[in-house]
Every structure is written in structure tokens, then in C-alpha cells.
Amino acid sequence: MTLRHEAFLGHVKERGEYRTPEEAERAARVVLALLGAHLVGAVRAQLAAHLPEEFALILLNPLQSAEPLPPERFVRAAAAWIEGATEKTATWDVGAVLSTVADTVGDDLLEQILLQLPAGYDLLFGRPQPI
Template sequence: MAMLREAFLDQVQERGEYPTRSEADRAARAVLALLGAHLVGEVRAELAARLPETFALILLNPLQAAEPLSAERFVRATAAWIEGATEQTAAWDVGAVLSVTADAAGDELTRGILLQLPPGYDMLFGRPQDTADPEYSPQRR
């Protein structure tokens, strides 16, 4: 069952501590367009089915990625797509959007998504793996 757009954006807005829903929407669009370029096949289709229609369409018609971006480069690319963003604010945007996306997807699908991505994305999704550095703590902006 797909999450409703308002519920999705409310959660992104809350996690990202955005003052307006339009800022949450802008972050969600940029992050999901980049994510869609990294996912293929059933995993991408299944995730789209769990997202609000607006965001499902963005995920299914992604920006073309010449190569899979590392987690760090994914954050940099997000910064380039969001007007006025820095790498720090983009990391925050990515974390807010992808953690809500992971909640919508559920644990099993999120594991499938992470298998299609280069190492390091587990942190961006708010799903650190057991192998992750225990010293890591996300920086709040």
C-alpha cells in the first residue's frame, strides 16, 4: 500500500526540520530522482509502489547516472540539484528523505535497495549495518 503524499512529506518535513512543506517536497524530489537512477528492475518497481504517486513517477523516470555514485558523491550530487544547498545541508536532506523512504519500503525491501547501491548508503537510509563504524553519528545542521 502506497503511503499518502501528505504523510510522506509530513515525515520528511519533521525529520529534516524544514520550516515549510515545499522545502521537504524539493528535497524529496531531488533525492528520489537521483535514487531512481541507481535502482533497477523489481526493486525499483516495488519501491515505487510504496511511495506516493508523485514521487513514484520521479523514481521511475530518473535522472540518468553514468555510473553508480558512492554515498559521498550522491550527497554532493544532491547539493548540486538543490538551490542554495551545501554538502552539509544536502547530507541532512538525503538522510531525511531516505529514512522516510526506508520506513515506507520496510526492512526487507530496504535491504534489497541497499544491495543495489555502493557501500555506505546504509547510513543515508538510517539503517546502519553491523559492520558500520560505531563511532559514526550523523551531524545535525
């Protein structure tokens, strides 16, 4: 299922408790660009197919990452890219965007996404995995 741009941003805005759609959009752009740098191949393409076109393009043309960042460094990187963000607010931003992604893609694709990421990302997606 592909969410329309407004619907996707609406979910992010609600979860992130942003005052404006622009704040939600800024968080979504940064988090998806960082996420795209961590995913490869069919998994990245399948995720992009579930996203509104504008966000799919961001995911498919990601920032370059030399290595997959552990969750804490992913949040720190997001904080560095989101204007005025702190590590605490960036954790909130990442959670708002990635939990919306998790709801959009469903459990099977989310499991494939998590397999490509370092341990601990399940919490960022709001889907803690049993140990």
C-alpha cells in the same frame, strides 16, 4: 504500505526540520530522482509502489547516472540540484528523505535496495548495517 503524499512529506518535513512543505518537497524530488538512477528492475518498481504516485513517477523516470555514485558523491549531487544547498545541508536532506523511504518500505525491501547501491548507503537511510 503506500503513504499518502501529505503523510510522506510530513515525515520528510519533520525529519529535515524544514520550515515549509515546499522545502521538504524539493528535497524529496531531488533525492528520489537521484535514487531512481541507481536502482533497476523489480527493486525500483517495488519501491515506487510504496511511494505516493507523484514521487513514484519521479523515481521511475530518474536522472541518468553513468555509474552508481558512492554515498559522498550522491550527497554532492543532491547539493548541486537543491537550490541553496551545501554539502552539509544536503546530507541532512538526503537523510530526511531516505530515512522516510526506509520506514515506508520495511526491512526486506530496504535490504534489496541496499544490495543495488555502493557500500555506505545504509548510513544515508539511517539504518547502519553490522559489518
